Amino acid sequence: MEPIRVTVWGENRHEQREEHVRRIYPEGMHAAVAAGIREHLDCVVRTATLDEPEHGLTEDVLAATDVLTWWGHAAHGEVADEVAERVRRHVLSGMGLIVLHSGHLSKVFTGLMGTTCTLRWRNAHDRELIWTVDPAHPITAGVPQPVVIDEDEMYGEFFDVPPPDELVLISSFSGGEVFRSGCTWRRGHGRVFYFRPGDQDYPTYHHPDVRRIIANGVRWARPVRPERTLPALRRHETGEF
Template sequence: MAIRVVVWGENIHEQTNAVVRSIYPIGMHRTIADALNADPGIEATTATLQEPEHGLPADRLEETDVLLWWGHKDHAAVSDDVVERIANRVWEGMGLVVLHSGHFSKIFKRLMGTTCGLKWREAGERERVWVVNPRHPIAAGLPEQFVIEYEEMYGEPFSVPEPLETVFVSWFAGGEVFRSGLTWRRGAGNIFYFRAGHETYPTYHDTTVHQVLRNGVRWAFNPQPRYTAVHDAPNVPVESALEPIVERGPRLHKPGDAGYR
């Protein structure tokens, strides 16, 4: 079966900014989905902020293997209930790929537990992306380095937790550097952050970027069954202990009590 992907787009700039609309007339989310669907092993559909439940009701997330997230102008408009729903699915094993300004999204900050701040400059700079982990699956088929001719600068420090792996490091014409491809694992879910993708530049029309996105989806996909036990916190009765024990002290909870959360 193909990897089932939902590409989530904020879909505001395409509606309100003529420059963005001229570059992405069908929307960034659909442009990204089309690039993913060039891989016969991926089946990508889209969802946007404006749809009921932002296009991500529980039953749709249940059927999603990997979620891609692009947001910028109105992170605050995303429902906290939807954010928690996504976080639960990531803990259970759904992959998450966060793109560009999605570093400030509610879901990314929720899963990172940090401010996710960085330096930035919007000047159409050349970005040279260095593949610093060439054996990583996300780097499959990529050259030693590749250039994105026009991009927004992101610079260190990037206030995220220490990553599981660093796949890309970027250099910008103004001199800054940035860890532009990072991975983490939360519960059973794989998370990949990829820096590139400012809306006023044609980054998501770049064929090398397309390869990164397809590789990222394949890496983030967890083929194992959904891990629902990640939410459990069972109260193990004394009589069920693996080794015989004698209860020796007072307790707060009754046998079988679910406890507090």
């Protein structure tokens, strides 16, 4: 089997503007996510960021991408509509998509979900416990029960997304909140995995179990069809009844 071709997309704004984030991720959050994927998979990984031409997501780049990971936060509105639509079209045609943390409000994710994708949140150094609720799912392979993240931003319900096709992980926080932190959907021929952890103020993407879950998600989201094509909407003339 050919290596998985992964594009790791990161907004890369906090790292440029905030010294404490740069200390945690000196090469950028996208570089940390890419390194974690390389640790676990036979893959070819490239990175792309917001300020590159076409945000680094040209037609050629997406055509050569099996799975795209997406992290954004402060500049969702700066993502060009045509690029967001290009990504959506590739997902419907078979490309896998991993949406991380605050990417829940990205144009890409909200466009695919068709809902506001809003949630409750609190950035107060909460401890997070990530619980596996589907131990047979490939995304949870090799993942301890629970995954302990000492500090991260809290996300809480209600999470305004369509009911997941599969609920894989849930999180509980030191304030008592719970959250559906690992959800999958199928959109057209593509697979989508949303994974909650990863606020820029914390070293979450250096966490070995977070890295493993993301890599497992990439493996799961890999296209299964030999060619990338949009789903066909079939209509048949029925004549008169």
